[in-house]
Amino acid sequence: MNQWFPFLDWMKKYDLKEDFKGDMIAGLIVAIMLIPQGMAYAMLAGLPPVMGLYASTVPLILYALFGTSRQLSVGPVAMVSLLIFTGVSGLAEPGSDQYISLVFLLAFMVGVIQLLMGIFKLGAISKFISHAVISGFTSAAAIIIGMSQLKHLIGVEIEASNNVFLIIAEVFTRLNEIHLPTLLIGLGSIFILVLFKKKIKKIPGALVVVVTMIAIVGFLQLNEIGVGIVGNVPDGLPSLSIPSLNIPAINTLLPIAFTIVIIGFVESYAMAKVIATKERYTIHANKELNGLGIANIGTSFFSGFPVTGGFSRSAVNYDAGARTGLASIITGAIILLTLLFFTSWFYYLPQAVLAAIIIVAVYGLIDVKEVFHLWNIKRIDAISLLVTFSATLVIGIEAGIATGVVFSILNFVYRSSKPHMAELGYIEENQTYRNVNRYPMAKTKDDVLIVRIDAAIYFANISYIEERLSDFINNKQDLKAIILDFSGVNDMDAVAIDDLGKWIDQIREENVKISLAQVKGPVRDLLKKAGWTKKYGDVIQHPTIETALLKLGK
Known part of the structure; x- marks a missing residue:
């Protein structure tokens, strides 16, 4: 039973006195953090913001039951959201019914691949992608994510989507079109988020920004002068969604599905392992794949999109006192209550705020120090990082990481062909x-x-x-x-x-x-x-x- 239901392990030893308080507080704090984040990452993925809340309910509960990490916070993350947009936007108009249907299919594919990898004990595959490649890809993707949010930050619809250089060029040619109230809201939000992140860590900056900006926009009716807002957020529980198993679509989505599987698992497993080492319990790579796979299959049937474990949320979950997977179940339950009773509160939420949340979240993923660190130790690893970084920025997400992987494999073969x-x-x-x-x-x-x-x-x-x-x-x-x-x-x-x-x-x-x-x-x-x-x-x-x-x- 423990093979498929790891929660039985911590449930047997659960201490209501010692564990529940920490789980309750952590569950509440992560929910407060995840509600605006989930909506922001849904927007980044080209989906209605409410789908970010859907993806923050059922998958969290399923992972808590089937995953081996007790503190990993599963849900929408920026990197996976960008990959979703990259892979699906070429097939359908973002936000359209066809687009949403393809996202459900993609989530189902990701879940099935992860589950099969777990069943056949293929968790070690992720180890073949070097840290340098992951670091280079992550830094480049973070820049692409940040640049993709400029249109919401300045209130100008930019035609260029994923190419950083085209986005920058277009912004410069349209500086006179910048919507000043939107820009002030965006920059103000970034300032508050950074301030709270560095100086007032105990209070979730995202919650402060969301509440403050909703109040300002609603009171001054800034939406009437062109400030983009979320608008009506449907209330109610996630509806049942059946992924359409379209063979041509499956073939087209397969490369991006594998990319999400590998990137998502590497990010998730790395964080889970760090926390497990501190808490002195064991993480199983193949069981983690099972847990993530079941969570993604679940999200595909409940109107969500692909999810994985997030670095920042997991760190917050752990620091807030989470002792077991019950913390994630509490987070999911709070977001379900929000969907039932409080979605109307988000009507005046500015899209610039969601863009600011994304930009601040991904800023920490740009790791300049790692380049110098690798250069000082072994220059070829730094070169692998820079090759992946450059390829991702210049030729795109999928081709970028593929270039990095191929380069690192060729480098390995070259080095092994000339042994000491x-x-x-x-x-x-x-x-x-x-x-x-x-x-x-x-x-x-x-x-x-x-x-x-x-x-x-x-x-x-x-x-x-x-x-x-x-x-x-x-x-x-x-x-x-x-x-x-x-x-x-x-x-x-x-x-x-x-x-x-x-x-x-x-x-x-x-x-x-x-x-x-x-x-x-x-x-x-x-x-x-x-x-x-x-x-x-x-x-x-x-x-x-x-x-x-x-x-x-x-």
Whole structure:
């Protein structure tokens, strides 16, 4: 039962005295934060604002029951909202019935993919996307998100949608059209949000901004002079929605669905793991996929859109005292009550306020420090980040992350094709063998070459390894014996074994003895299967370099 219902684990140990107070307070605070955020992210996704509230009810409750994190706050997030808009806006007019229907289908697809990945234990796939790629993509997407909200912030309908450079160019050509009251509301909202975020952290800045600006716009009737407002927000519970399984639409949406699955899961799992480590309980990647998958399937049937765990909300949820998934259930229940009784309160909510909430939320995702950090440690990782960042800004969201992933894979293949190799010498002081380039005092013999290989050996790097060995050999005048230190070799493939065997045969024909030392068990098993024990005798059996030297008479 715990496999599919992780909530049973925390429910058995639930302490009404100790846990309920924290869950209640956290649930209330996150609901206050999520109501304006949800509406803002729905607007970012090209959907009616009320759908942000729908996506903040059923998915939260489902994740609390099926997810393994006790503090992760699942719901609409900026990154996924942008991906929804990017993937669906090319197929239908944002906000139209067809557009909304495709979003339901997309949510269902995301949920099914996540659930299948969880069932087939494919959670480790996300680890193949490097942190540098995610960081570069996130920073670029944050800029795109911020720029996409300029039209609501300045009160001018901008035709350019996702291309940052076109948006900036169009804004500059239409500066004279800026609607001053809208701009003042937007900038004022940003100022208040930043102020509360930095100076008055205990009070949700979004709530203050929403209440203040609704009151100002409603009292002064600023909507009559052109300030864009949310208008009528339908009340009542989310209606039942059945995703239309249209095969051509599924094929078209598949790339963006996989992008949302990977980006959403990486963001969610990273935050869940951080909190779980602090609280000393275990997070299971595959169970997390199950929980997110069920939450997204649920949102597709209750008029929502794709969701995942959010960084900022989860941090707030945790800091506010959430002890278990009940906090998220309370958040969902409060938003359901809002849908039933309080949607009319949002009539005068300015769209510029929602834009300000999005801009402030994504500003923290732009990570300039990470570029310098990676550059100082390993420049190729910083280059991966910059390639992904640039590609995302210039050629678009999907192509950008695909470029980053391909670049990082090619970089990995390139690095693994040129593994580190070192000639070893003996240090009498501590009786060890060390790299002669790092330890000039290490003693070598003119007639013996000892080389350590620090990587798995496979078809892509065996030629390079043979070339480097030839270089080492050419530096020895009276070479009589070679010892290959395999302590750093964790694996070999069949092609590498065959090629290395041919190289050994050539060396032996030149009357040079050769031995392998410190070969690990799994590699030794492979060599035995390849017939090396019969062909070369005990050449692969030496547990240390010293025993190999003794056997060679050196």
